[in-house]
Amino acid sequence: MSPLGAARAVITSGVADVKGSLILLQTQTASSSLLDFEALEQSTYNVHFFTFTDINVTTQTEFGYRLSDDGGTSYETSYAFANQRGYASGTFAERKSEDQATARLGGDITTDSNSVFNGYMYLYNAGDSAKYTFSTSQCTFMQGTTYTMEFGSQAYTTASTINGIRFGEGVSMGAFTSGTISCYGVSEE
Amino acid sequence: MAGLEFIHKETISGSTSTTNVTSCFTSDYDVYKIYSSGISTAGTDYVDLNMRFIDSGGSVISAGEYDYGNLNMLSWDSFGETDLTGQTSFLRAFSESTDQAPESQGGEITVYNPNSSSKYTFITYANSQKYGGSYMSGLKGIGVHKVAETITGFQLLESNGSRPYSSGIILVYGVK
Numbered sequence: 001m002s003p004l005g006a007a008r009a010v011i012t013s014g015v016a017d018v019k020g021s022l023i024l025l026q027t028q029t030a031s032s033s034l035l036d037f038e039a040l041e042q043s044t045y046n047v048h049f050f051t052f053t054d055i056n057v058t059t060q061t062e063f064g065y066r067l068s069d070d071g072g073t074s075y076e077t078s079y080a081f082a083n084q085r086g087y088a089s090g091t092f093a094e095r096k097s098e099d100q101a102t103a104r105l106g107g108d109i110t111t112d113s114n115s116v117f118n119g120y121m122y123l124y125n126a127g128d129s130a131k132y133t134f135s136t137s138q139c140t141f142m143q144g145t146t147y148t149m150e151f152g153s154q155a156y157t158t159a160s161t162i163n164g165i166r167f168g169e170g171v172s173m174g175a176f177t178s179g180t181i182s183c184y185g186v187s188e189e
Numbered sequence: 190m191a192g193l194e195f196i197h198k199e200t201i202s203g204s205t206s207t208t209n210v211t212s213c214f215t216s217d218y219d220v221y222k223i224y225s226s227g228i229s230t231a232g233t234d235y236v237d238l239n240m241r242f243i244d245s246g247g248s249v250i251s252a253g254e255y256d257y258g259n260l261n262m263l264s265w266d267s268f269g270e271t272d273l274t275g276q277t278s279f280l281r282a283f284s285e286s287t288d289q290a291p292e293s294q295g296g297e298i299t300v301y302n303p304n305s306s307s308k309y310t311f312i313t314y315a316n317s318q319k320y321g322g323s324y325m326s327g328l329k330g331i332g333v334h335k336v337a338e339t340i341t342g343f344q345l346l347e348s349n350g351s352r353p354y355s356s357g358i359i360l361v362y363g364v365k
Contacts, residue, residue, distance in 0.1 A: 020192035020365055046226045046358055047295070080325035082262035096264045098325065124226040124295020124317070131227050134295035134317035136327065152262055153317030153327025159291035186224060188198050188360060 021187040022049060029180045030055075034173065037183045038072040038164040042127030045185035052139065052167075055109070055117035055179030060143075061170040062107025063117050067126075067133060067156050068164030075166050075173070076156060079103040083152025087143070095150065101171050106139040106150035109169075115142040116179070126162040133162050193222060193362035204231040204353040210361060211243055211342040214303035218363035223298040223343070225283050225316075228357030229290040235320035236352035238283035240298070242310065242334050243342035250334070255279050257332035264325040279312065283345055285328040288320035290356065296328075299364075303340035310334045 023045075028035045040048060055063055066075035081104050083095040095104060109117045119139025125131050138151040156162070165183075169176040197213050214221060230236055242250045253275040261269045261281075271280060284294040296316025303310045312332045319325045334340065347354055 021195040021362055022193050047224045047360065080264045080319070082264040082268070082325065082327040084260060084262060084268065084329070094262070094268050096262070098264050098323075122224070122295070122297055124224075125293060128227050128293075131229065131291050131293040132319050134293070134319075136295070136297060136315040136317050138315075151315070151329055153315070153325075155317055155319050155325045157291075157319050157325065186193070186360065186362075187195060188358075189195055 023185045023187050025183045025185055027180060027182040030176055030178055032177060033175045034166055034168040035181050036072055036164060036166045038068070040126055040163055040165065040183070041185055042161060042163055046125065046127065046188070047186040048123040048126060049184040049186055050121045050123065051182045052117060052119045053180040056113065056115070056177040057109050057111055057169045058174070058177050060108045060110045062104050063109060063169055063176070064102035064104045066102055066166045066173055067162045068166070069160040069162055072164040075164070076158065077101040079154055079156055081152060081154040083150050085148065085150040088147035095152070102173055103135065103154035103156065105137045106141060108143055109141045110144050117141040123165070129161040130159055132157045132159060192365040194365055196363055197361040199359040201228065201354060201357045204355045206347050206350060206353045208345040208359065209243060209249065209342065210359060211247060213342050213361045214300065214340055216304050219302060220364040221300040221303065222362045222364055223300065224360040226295045226358050227293050228284060228287055228354050229293045230288055231353045231355040233289050234352045235286045235288040237281045237286050237348040238294070239278040239280055239346050239348050240282035241278045241344040241346060242340045243344060245339040245341050249344045251277050253277055254334055254336045255332060256335055257330055259328055259330040261285055262327040262329070265323065278346065279332040281328055282312065282314045282330060282332065284316050284318050285326045286320045287318050287354065292319045293357070294318035306339045307337050309337060310340045
């Protein structure tokens with residue numbers, strides 16, 4: 001890991017947390033808000049790792065992200081995804097779209113305090129202006145009384161440099177009640 | 190995850206149908222992470238990206254020693270499974286399919302137990318991609334190399350043999 005990379009983690013997050021080649025770029029906690037990450041250092045990292053902890057939503061809905069190529073001034077609204085959702089009760093279902101306004105990570109999460117969404121996601125190619133941007137994800141949560149998991153893949157199929165990502169609830173990308181998201185760069189040295 | 194320790198970066202350049210990453214698995218770790226990003230083909234025909242292991246003698250293992258189970262998640266169609274035993278590679282471990290840029294892929298592979306000479310080596314993997322102009326897919330899979338031997342590296346190979354790739358990176362880490 002480079003000393004400079006570690007220093008940037010301190011500056012952007014306020015917490016010096018370097019786990020080998022996982023460089024913490026930023027941790028944010030929501031309070032009836034969206035969470036935007038606009039310090040991706042996409043020219044340094046080809047792969048980013050995100051963790052989602054105790055995400056609580058305002059209504060029964062899904063959780064996902066949008067990407068920005070203008071530093072967060074605007075967020076794009078066309079994504080494809082292909083996810084597998086499974087209920088502990090035994091029912092599995094395909095959740096997919098070729099064009100949705102958000103990249104879906106998981107749903108439907110319910111609102112009670114025990115229904116929190118937890119999981120992780122990798123983001124690939126953010127800094128490559130000549131290629132599309134992809135992600136893979138896995139999450140777990142409650143849907144009412146039903147234990148639920150969802151894993152899958154998402155894509156933003158416009159070639160551009162991605163320098164911001166916004167997390168929120170629903171296809172309309174609304175503010176969510178609470179939860180913590182951390183963004184790591186996967187160091188290449 | 191407690192942490193990752195960087196081992197190797199492979200930058201793909203030129204036009205090739207195979208990439209060997211050698212001597213990356215040692216006794217230092219029991220579990221390894223492999224990330225791939227931005228692998229795109231040289232031509233306009235899309236192709237699957239598979240994986241083979243390299244043995245302690247430095248030879249690519251191409252015998253029918255690989256079992257796998259894949260869930261192919263297609264954004265435009267019903268999902269499907271590809272589950273086979275005794276195969277010559279892990280089908281689509283790097284990518285369900287990739288194509289010429291801007292179409293490409295990203296994915297991760299976890300390798301368990303490669304250094305053990307007395308146990309099988311297992312992998313889990315997930316990838317995301319776009320190809321063929323309109324096909325976005327995901328893939329989640331498991332695999333085992335069903336021979337007890339020491340594995341020291343791996344090979345990325347395109348499945349067709351005549352649809353080379355020409356860009357992208359592969360990153361290898363030990364899991365601390």
